[in-house]
Amino acid sequence: MRAEVRREEVLWVQEYARGVAATPLTEVGTATGSGTTIAFWPDADIFGATEFSFDGLEERFREVAFLNQSLEISLTDLRRPDESRSVRLRFPGGTRDFVDFLDGHAAASTPVDTIAFECEDPPMGGVVEVAFRWCSCPGERVQSFANSRPTVGGTHTVGFRDGMTAAVTAYAREQGLLTPTAPGFGAERIGEGLTAVVSVKLDRPEFEGSTRGVLGNSEVRDCVGQAVRDHLGRWLKEDQDRAAAVIGRIVQGARRD
Template sequence: MNAEDARYDAGHIQVLEGWEAVRKRPGMYIGSTSERGLLHMVLEVTDRAVNEVLAGRAASVDVTLTSDGGVRVADDGPGIPIDEAGAAGGPGLEALLTRMQAGVVAEGRHDVTAGFCGVGPAVVNALSCRMTAEVRREGVRWAQEYARGVAATPLTRVGTATRSGTTLAFWPDADIFGAMEFSFDGLEERFRELAFLNHGLDISLTDLRHPGESRSVRLCFPGGARDFVDFLDDRSAASALVDTVAFEHEDPRMGGVMEVAFRWRNCPDERVESFANSRPTIGGTHAVGFRDGMAAAVTAYAREQGLLAATDPDFDAGRIGAGLTAVVSVKLDRPEFEGSTRGLLGNPEARDCVAQAVQDHLARWLKHHPEGAAAVIHQIVQGAGRD
């Protein structure tokens, strides 16, 4: 140990206060300071507006990439409460935008976290050189400006309002972000997922950054997971062997609801997308349960119809994927994710519940669609023969 090491004491410990910690280590809160981090910034601000729509308090969400490098998120809900405590005990406007985790929603089945960090709009404010808020509530229009996490102006009554709603806009701090280009395609992909997974969501995304080349998409899919499967297969050259099978089912044993849709195409490729509480997952108990249920239903039907010899082994979960496109979504009261990236669902009950529901629904479909069932099993058998 040298003399300098020996002199190490409390005076060498750096204490970061307020928003200094967020600005010093932004990657800990939004993942990165590159394009990925900017995408999370937009999603964290959009969270509240999306949940207003899903709760029935608003009809739509509008997200705009502005010509001056900012992002504007607007909804037509009742407007964020402007008082300190909030109308229902939640945070008021300034608390929501200046206090860490104020108003960040619980992650039960009825709440959607658009982003993957769940840190809330206050962190976005801290990482922005400027944020503006306009609240239209009870016939009054209020406005306030912020800079780097703190209020730059008092909350001010600026006029009357004929409609209600909230508009938040922010401009990322160039001192923090190396790249300042928001990905329209990345945002569109995530918003499309949310619209597929949440039937009542109507969200639009508009890009005004390039004069004369503006573009806009509106995302609303009443068909839910069924529409999602159609979208996933839309660019495929392979023809569908059967129509899409889709169902929703609530199971109190897992404390939640599932929505599943799938179909087979005339090709060997497999694509299964899984989600838990509207978060994309790389797998987990719900995805394993889906494969278990599929394999059990197909094996049982094939044996009943003599399409599988008595000496042939059961189709395992890996066999039924030839040509399969599927969306498996669960929404749980208490989701349990494994790992810091929260990409793997761990709720043990979800496996059995999803497996049983898939097996029951697929078994009924196979029974009532013998031609389609024969085509699917023939393709699976062919795929097994190639392995």
């Protein structure tokens, strides 16, 4: 691995082999701007495969760019000069753009806007960012992340569904669509046609299991749930027509069930 660091108009270089410095940190010349460039070649004795997948890297870099809206990532494949490929990934809309991407062509037919928010929450020691909307597609598409790492679930997704269920049920009762004694809507019914991205960035993330795919921070559930309930509840009350499109769909589905 070769590291090049540009700082205070000086270019510093150091090389490593299997985690050990192979050369001293050396000043090699002047530099403009600041930043770090890392170049590495995979070791066949360490990596299971040394051939990189452009499509795989593009997919992962796209996720990171969606989740960090001020970040721009460029990916170029120069292994075959006659078939070079290059992409630049930057999404100013962040998770809102991510939802658009996940919906694809279905986004054009969605009956409502995308609900998106970001807020810092001191009790959970981090930031929650959520974007979601309902569209005409069947099923549910929810992707979750912790510190920009994909997760298969955890307290952030449980909190998201808690907040969704609480906000929709409370609004339906206020509008007389549910009686005070009637059971609330289930998360599965509310999730029908839902596309969502749930992202948290934590100072001290805790994961369950060796694969680190399930977030375990207990305080995250309540924090995410309350944030979703507050923002969705406010969104429903701001425009009765769009709220009716969402709630009506859920009520009709519940009646069919």
